Amino acid sequence: MAKAKVTFEDINQTVNVPAGTRLIEISEKVGAGIIYGCREGDCGTCMTHVVTGWNNLTEPSVLEEKVLRENMANRHDRLACQAQVLGDCTVKPA
Amino acid sequence: MVEVTSRTGPAGAVEIAPGVHWIGALDPALRTFDIILRTANGTTYNSFLVRGESGVAVVDTVKLEFAEDFFRRLESVADYSEIRVIVLNHLEPDHSGALPELMRRAPQARLYISTRATSMLKALLKPKEADRSFEYETVGTNDEVSLGNRTLRFLHTPFLHWPDTQCTYLVEDGILFSGDIFGCHYCDNRLFNDRVGDFRFSFDYYYGHIMRPFKAHVVEALKLIEPLRLTIVAPTHGPILRDRPRRYVTHYRELSTSSLTERIGNEDRSLVVFYMSAYGSTARMADAIRAGAEETAGIRVSLYDLEGGETGPFVDLIEEADALAFGSPTINGDAVKPVWDLLSSLAVVNLKGKLGAAFGSYGWSGEAVRMIEDRMRGLKMRVPVPGLRLKLIPTDDELVECCDFGRKLAAALVGGEQGRVIDFSELG
Ligand SMILES: Cc1cc2nc3c(=O)[nH]c(=O)nc-3n(C[C@H](O)[C@H](O)[C@H](O)COP(=O)(O)O)c2cc1C
Numbered sequence: 001m002a003k004a005k006v007t008f009e010d011i012n013q014t015v016n017v018p019a020g021t022r023l024i025e026i027s028e029k030v031g032a033g034i035i036y037g038c039r040e041g042d043c044g045t046c047m048t049h050v051v052t053g054w055n056n057l058t059e060p061s062v063l064e065e066k067v068l069r070e071n072m073a074n075r076h077d078r079l080a081c082q083a084q085v086l087g088d089c090t091v092k093p094a
Numbered sequence: 095m096v097e098v099t100s101r102t103g104p105a106g107a108v109e110i111a112p113g114v115h116w117i118g119a120l121d122p123a124l125r126t127f128d129i130i131l132r133t134a135n136g137t138t139y140n141s142f143l144v145r146g147e148s149g150v151a152v153v154d155t156v157k158l159e160f161a162e163d164f165f166r167r168l169e170s171v172a173d174y175s176e177i178r179v180i181v182l183n184h185l186e187p188d189h190s191g192a193l194p195e196l197m198r199r200a201p202q203a204r205l206y207i208s209t210r211a212t213s214m215l216k217a218l219l220k221p222k223e224a225d226r227s228f229e230y231e232t233v234g235t236n237d238e239v240s241l242g243n244r245t246l247r248f249l250h251t252p253f254l255h256w257p258d259t260q261c262t263y264l265v266e267d268g269i270l271f272s273g274d275i276f277g278c279h280y281c282d283n284r285l286f287n288d289r290v291g292d293f294r295f296s297f298d299y300y301y302g303h304i305m306r307p308f309k310a311h312v313v314e315a316l317k318l319i320e321p322l323r324l325t326i327v328a329p330t331h332g333p334i335l336r337d338r339p340r341r342y343v344t345h346y347r348e349l350s351t352s353s354l355t356e357r358i359g360n361e362d363r364s365l366v367v368f369y370m371s372a373y374g375s376t377a378r379m380a381d382a383i384r385a386g387a388e389e390t391a392g393i394r395v396s397l398y399d400l401e402g403g404e405t406g407p408f409v410d411l412i413e414e415a416d417a418l419a420f421g422s423p424t425i426n427g428d429a430v431k432p433v434w435d436l437l438s439s440l441a442v443v444n445l446k447g448k449l450g451a452a453f454g455s456y457g458w459s460g461e462a463v464r465m466i467e468d469r470m471r472g473l474k475m476r477v478p479v480p481g482l483r484l485k486l487i488p489t490d491d492e493l494v495e496c497c498d499f500g501r502k503l504a505a506a507l508v509g510g511e512q513g514r515v516i517d518f519s520e521l522g
């Protein structure tokens with residue numbers, strides 16, 4: 001299975017994960033500072049800034065885009081409970 | 095004849111400044127607010143009406159049960175057809191209860207809510223208003239609405255108390271409609287801070303339960319509020335602060351910035367270990383963990399036996415700590431109650447970014463450690479070192495393991511684990 005390296009900038013730790021894993025699952029297990037609420041892409045709590053590798057995540061859905069907008073997301077912010085990792089990237093809590 | 099003043103307040107609106115009226119409601123019978131807050135004399139739902147040359151604005155409404163009082167007071171100073179602007183500083187039902195009816199009576203009015211309020215608006219109004227879509231506008235910091243000679247300016251102050259919270263500043267008059275910020279559940283029909291009873295206990299209690307978990311957001315909000323000229327601070331609950339309003343702003347600043355590191359100027363990272371132990375095994379683990387953690391420079395470890403203290407001060411310790419470790423034996427398949435008591439009392443503090451760890455001695459099944467870890471993760475803490483369980487009385491070798499556990503925890507706390515590449519499968 002394809003692998004990807006996700007680096008959590010806040011704790012300076014990199015995890016080697018199977019492609020398709022959701023960011024929140026990795027962040028939670030490694031103990032990075034990304035927090036979550038609903039885990040269903042609704043509350044915006046898990047907002048995460050993608051520092052590098054923006055294109056190595058699954059495309060945001062229309063719903064995710066809407067929640068990002070409502071929470072005044074910056075460019076390259078994603079919901080960690082929605083975004084799945086496809087290739088190497090670096091993230092940190094937004 | 096003795097005239098008994100009504101606990102529910104004056105019949106009509108009360109002027110707080112020329113052309114600015116209180117049109118809220120008093121709820122003197124309330125004893126518990128939002129399940130979590132107690133109040134010995136009730137609360138108020140303050141809403142305000144501002145008259146400008148080109149129309150009238152209503153800032154916040156009241157809880158649904160009190161809509162009648164609100165409309166009566168509103169009607170005593172304005173006609174529904176004059177209302178051009180309705181502002182909700184946050185959408186919690188205690189302030190949005192009368193909104194649907196108000197919008198029905200003043201259909202020409204435009205609703206202003208914060209950018210974060212849209213999804214909540216739908217969820218709140220859905221039961222009755224499914225068939226009608228509201229006209230509303232979302233606003234953020236420094237957006238303004240003009241009433242001709244008067245200007246409403248918005249300040250985005252999220253999480254104080256809901257994610258969508260904002261304040262509304264009446265620029266020309268220096269009046270801040272602050273929403274729940276600077277509020278308290280205190281009901282007194284004299285309305286103004288210089289006339290009501292001593293409400294300081296209630297003010298601090300409200301801060302402690304509603305604002306304390308969001309201290310960092312309080313500090314951000316104060317940055318917007320402190321530069322303002324303030325003649326009156328008018329919160330949505332409790333007395334209207336017209337006498338020296340800035341004192342309350344200063345008080346919020348103190349409450350949200352006082353911290354141990356400020357007082358003692360010590361930059362060490364702190365690890366606080368709470369444990370309970372019937373036969374001493376978990377206690378011996380705690381001692382060994384401390385010894386291990388203290389080998390690392392810049393770490394201050396403190397041990398507390400849960401049997402010897404009250405929840406309140408422990409919560410204060412937790413708020414200031416950088417890392418927490420909980421030690422519990424497994425008793426009847428569970429961690430001990432004082433651990434749960436403490437872990438269920440942390441809603442008033444911000445745990446985000448703190449490290450958590452669990453350990454304990456057990457007899458045969460040893461559920462406690464995993465359960466505590468799950469709870470800590472649920473509370474948004476990082477659990478960087480897998481919990482340590484030992485069967486019954488720790489051997490010398492096992493105490494070495496405890497030391498090592500302490501060392502790893504200390505390393506995570508000062509960032510010693512950093513830079514390593516971990517495989518997802520290792521994380522379990
Ligand atoms: C003090 C307080 C804190 C709240 N915190 C949260 C929260 O963290 N997350 C959330 O989803 N809702 C939160 N809410 C919203 C409530 O869950 C929501 O109002 C719910 O509909 C209340 O349900 P009930 O009518 O059964 O009491 C909070 C409400 C209050 C009053």
Ligand code: FES
Binds near residue numbers: 036037046
């Ligand atoms: S956790 Fe709520 S949006 Fe991701």
Ligand SMILES: [Fe+2]
Binds near residue numbers: 184256274
């Ligand atoms: Fe509120």
Ligand SMILES: [Fe+2]
Binds near residue numbers: 188330331
């Ligand atoms: Fe409120």
